[in-house]
Every structure is written in C-alpha cells, then in structure tokens.
Amino acid sequence: MPDIPVQRAETFYLPPPPLPPDAWALVPPAELCLRWYEMRQQRRIEPPTGTLLGIQLWARIDANRWVADCPCGSAQVVTPTDPRFACPECGTGWIVVVFPEDVAAAEAAVAEELPAERFWWQADDPNPWNRPPEEQSPDQGQPVGEGVTSAMFGGGA
Numbered sequence: 001m002p003d004i005p006v007q008r009a010e011t012f013y014l015p016p017p018p019l020p021p022d023a024w025a026l027v028p029p030a031e032l033c034l035r036w037y038e039m040r041q042q043r044r045i046e047p048p049t050g051t052l053l054g055i056q057l058w059a060r061i062d063a064n065r066w067v068a069d070c071p072c073g074s075a076q077v078v079t080p081t082d083p084r085f086a087c088p089e090c091g092t093g094w095i096v097v098v099f100p101e102d103v104a105a106a107e108a109a110v111a112e113e114l115p116a117e118r119f120w121w122q123a124d125d126p127n128p129w130n131r132p133p134e135e136q137s138p139d140q141g142q143p144v145g146e147g148v149t150s151a152m153f154g155g156g157a
C-alpha cells in the first residue's frame with residue numbers, strides 16, 4: 001500500500017483556489033482551521049484571545065485525520081505540532097489538545113488499514129467518541145455479552 005500519511009491541520013486545511021498553495025504558510029497550524037472556515041463562510045472568524053483552563057481535549061485518529069472533539073459537538077482536524085483547538089462553530093476559547101507521547105507509533109498502528117478505516121483512540125481518553133466497545137480496556141466496562149444474554153434468558157445453564 002502506498003504511504004498515505006495521517007492528515008493533520010497542516011495538510012487538511014489548505015487555502016482554496018485562487019489562493020496560492022503557500023498563502024497560509026505563516027499562519028500558526030492551530031489557526032488554519034479558522035482561516036479555512038473563514039473562506040467558506042465568507043465572514044471574519046477571529047482566533048480566540050483566551051485559553052480555557054481546566055479543560056483538555058484528547059486527540060484521536062478518525063478516518064485518517066487527527067481530530068479533537070469540541071464540547072459543543074463539533075470536531076476539527078488538529079496537529080501535534082501546535083496542540084491547541086479553537087472551535088469555529090461555537091467560538092470557544094483555546095483548548096489544549098492532548099496527543100499521545102509517541103504520535104508516530106499511533107500513526108504506525110493504523111498504517112496497514114485503508115485510510116477511511118484508520119481509527120485510533122488514546123488508552124486514557126476518558127470519553128473516547130465513537131470507540132467500539134471491544135476496543136475499550138477491561139476497566140472501562142465490559143462489552144455486551146454473556147451478562148446481558150443471561151439476564152435476558154435466565155442464564156445459569
């Protein structure tokens with residue numbers, strides 16, 4: 001399979017034509033998302049000035065993109081080179097994004113999958129969005145299985 005890297009903000013939020021490809025070269029990577037929305041919505045979207053303390057978002061790989069989920073329900077593509085998140089939907093302040101210590105290892109863990117099937121969550125993410133039950137570690141609850149079956153059918157046999 002050809003090498004298709006996991007997308008980050010720098011490779012996902014690109015300036016649309018007729019802008020030259022390097023038009024946003026000096027924009028901090030975490031702010032590329034805001035420039036991208038600005039172009040599409042045709043309205044000014046200023047980066048927030050403050051940082052929300054006491055909140056952090058957990059980066060995950062979703063269909064070959066590093067994403068983080070805003071508390072408002074929106075999700076944006078993020079990058080380990082500038083681990084901050086500003087939501088163009090709800091206008092929240094900057095939120096720190098937690099990446100795994102070994103980003104390359106996480107990307108390598110999904111490299112054998114088709115890009116659309118590349119999903120990965122951090123083991124200590126307390127609220128892993130859309131994570132299949134079988135992917136969760138034992139201390140995060142048990143998958144639906146024997147317990148439910150025996151409760152429904154009397155079990156014990």
Ligand SMILES: [Zn+2]
Pocket residue numbers: 070071072073074087088089090091092
């Ligand atoms: Zn939001």
